[in-house]
Amino acid sequence: KQEVTQIPAALSVPEGENLVLNCSFTDSAIYNLQWFRQDPGKGLTSLLLIQSSQREQTSGRLNASLDKSSGRSTLYIAASQPGDSATYLCAVRRSGNQFYFGTGTSLTVIP
C-alpha cells in the first residue's frame, strides 16, 4: 500500500528566505504527483501537478521536482512571503482514481 510522508510537519521561516518542503512515497508506480495548499478553514488549492514522466514543474516562485525512482518530491518556494503561510500537502496518484495524501507541512512565514 502506498504511504506518503511529509517532513517537516511544521516549518517557520523569516520572510524572504528560500525554503524546501519534502514529500516521500513508498511505491514508485505513480501516475502523477500534485502539490496543494490549504489555508485555515478552506479547501485545497492545486499548486503544481507533475506527471510521472516529468522531472519538474514551475509556477511563479514555486518549483516542484519529482524523482520517482527514489520516491521523493520537493516543493521549492523562493523569496517566501507572509502570504505563503499555509499547510502544504502532496498527493500521489496511482492506478485509476487512487490518490494518496501526505499529512502536510504547516508553513509560517514571519514578517
Place this chain on the structure above:
Amino acid sequence: DTAVSQTPKYLVTQMGNDKSIKCEQNLGHDTMYWYKQDSKKFLKIMFSYNNKELIINETVPNRFSPKSPDKAHLNLHINSLELGDSAVYFCASSQGQGTGELFFGEGSRLTVL
C-alpha cells in the same frame, strides 16, 4: 465561477440526526470523490464515483451513503450521526482514468453535539 461547490459549508446537529451534503462540479469531469479530513488534517478517501458508478468504497460505516444522480453531482447522506463523525468533508473531482489534476471544493464542516 466555482469549479467544485458543496453545500452547506457548515452543519451543526445533534447526535442521532440525519444530514446530507451536496456537491456539484462544472469541470466536465467524470470522477468525483468524498474525503474526510480529521482534526489532525489527515485526508482520507471515503468514496469515489466514475460516471455515476461507485468505484472506491473505503472502510466507512454503513451510515454513510453516497449518491450520484449524474456525473456532475455527488451527494453524501449520513444517518444516525455520532460524535466521531465531526470533521470536514471535502468533495473533489478529476478526469477519470487519466493523469489529470484533482480539484477540491471548499469543504463542509460537520459538528455533531
